[in-house]
Amino acid sequence: MSVLHIVNKSPYERNSLETCLRLARPGSAILLIEDGVYAVRAGSSASARLQQALEDHPVYALRADLQARGVQPESLIDGITLVDYDGFVELTTEYEKSQSWL
Amino acid sequence: MASKKFLYVNRKAPHGSIYALESLEVVLIGAAFEQEVTLAFVDDGVYQLLQNQDSSALGSKNFSPTYRALGDYDVNRIFVERESLELRGLAKEDLMPLTWEDEDDDWAEKDSIHVVSSKELAEIIEQQDVLLNF
Amino acid sequence: MKFSIMVNEGPYTHQASDSAYHFTAAALKAGHQIVRVFFYHDGVNNGTRLSVPPQDDRNVCARWSELAQQHQLELILCVAAAQRRGLLDQDEAKRAGKDSDNIAPGFEISGLGQLIDAGIQADRLIVFGD
Numbered sequence: 008m009s010v011l012h013i014v015n016k017s018p019y020e021r022n023s024l025e026t027c028l029r030l031a032r033p034g035s036a037i038l039l040i041e042d043g044v045y046a047v048r049a050g051s052s053a054s055a056r057l058q059q060a061l062e063d064h065p066v067y068a069l070r071a072d073l074q075a076r077g078v079q080p081e082s083l084i085d086g087i088t089l090v091d092y093d094g095f096v097e098l099t100t101e102y103e104k105s106q107s108w109l
Numbered sequence: 110m111a112s113k114k115f116l117y118v119n120r121k122a123p124h125g126s127i128y129a130l131e132s133l134e135v136v137l138i139g140a141a142f143e144q145e146v147t148l149a150f151v152d153d154g155v156y157q158l159l160q161n162q163d164s165s166a167l168g169s170k171n172f173s174p175t176y177r178a179l180g181d182y183d184v185n186r187i188f189v190e191r192e193s194l195e196l197r198g199l200a201k202e203d204l205m206p207l208t209w210e211d212e213d214d215d216w217a218e219k220d221s222i223h224v225v226s227s228k229e230l231a232e233i234i235e236q237q238d239v240l241l242n243f
Numbered sequence: 244m245k246f247s248i249m250v251n252e253g254p255y256t257h258q259a260s261d262s263a264y265h266f267t268a269a270a271l272k273a274g275h276q277i278v279r280v281f282f283y284h285d286g287v288n289n290g291t292r293l294s295v296p297p298q299d300d301r302n303v304c305a306r307w308s309e310l311a312q313q314h315q316l317e318l319i320l321c322v323a324a325a326q327r328r329g330l331l332d333q334d335e336a337k338r339a340g341k342d343s344d345n346i347a348p349g350f351e352i353s354g355l356g357q358l359i360d361a362g363i364q365a366d367r368l369i370v371f372g373d
Contacts, residue, residue: 009235010234010235010240015258015259015262015371016373022152023120026120026151026152029192029231030151030227030230030231030234031231032231032232032234035235040262041258041259041262042258091269092266092268093269093273096266096269096270096273096275099369100244100367104239104367105240105367105369105370106118106234107240107242107369107372108120109120109242109251109372109373110363115362127284128284131283134323134355135283135358135359139358139359141356142356142363144359144363239363240370241249241358241368241370242370242372243283243284243372
């Protein structure tokens with residue numbers, strides 16, 4: 008419950024998101040940054056997987072990384088909370104530790 | 110300050126990149142700090158523990174024997190994810206038999222490697238204080 | 244809160260150093276303390292004095308030096324990783340018989356123990372890598 012899982016790679020490049028979801032206990036949070044944000048685009052196999060994950064985890068994505076990659080807010084699946092770097096910092100204080108799935 | 114629980118998460122194969130070697134270097138230095146150390150091997154990280162690694166034809170340092178010394182550094186909590194092994198067609202027998210000597214049990218030699226389920230490893234992760242990834 | 248930051252990748256090739264920088268700056272803005280920023284693996288390349296990026300792009304290395312100066316940050320390059328990759332301060336260069344040193348202001352070379360200590364001293368340790 009006290010872990011913030013940070014995923015920074017695309018779910019199609021690497022298995023980091025998959026492994027994260029396998030090893031994240033219900034109640035822990037997931038934050039997508041860098042190329043990890045591609046997972047929240049609706050209509051993809053990764054977003055379908057994330058939709059399931061939302062039942063057990065709050066899922067966040069870094070706004071700056073989405074913007075950089077041209078992923079528009081309207082194209083995201085429901086239930087994703089966007090954060091800025093300030094929000095990223097806050098999340099790391101809220102959760103006892105951070106696990107970076109590189 | 111009370112000691113902290115450090116978890117080293119290894120997910121990358123050895124030799125194709127330096128992460129395995131440099132992660133091990135942290136573990137060895139870290140052993141001197143008297144914190145509680147745990148190692149986790151997940152995904153391609155399990156390949157780091159495969160037996161019979163011989164990098165001589167590559168001309169690169171074969172650091173796999175160093176894993177065998179971990180027991181001497183009091184690093185004896187080594188968890189390998191079962192699912193990662195099975196996906197790769199591996200079993201515990203394929204891994205180096207890492208052991209340690211338990212001074213509280215008449216120096217009995219014990220296994221350092223524990224193959225655990227994803228659920229068990231998830232719990233282990235939650236129990237840690239500091240999570241290092243490479 | 245006290246934060247320690249670990250940066251595993253070099254400037255430009257991966258986003259890790261950028262993400263770490265923006266996180267660190269945001270943490271400072273929010274009033275948190277940074278115990279140290281520890282650069283490991285190719286992350287030591289952030290400590291070069293010789294980077295000459297294009298004028299119209301951010302200067303990843305200089306940016307770290309500036310942040311360090313503004314906030315008295317400790318930027319540590321792991322000695323073993325730095326030696327392997329050719330990041331040397333004056334002492335190291337002399338010891339190794341090299342004709343030059345190349346560490347940027349604000350960065351210091353030190354041992355891996357600093358990383359463990361960073362984990363011990365901080366309330367939170369955040370890792371940025373590939």
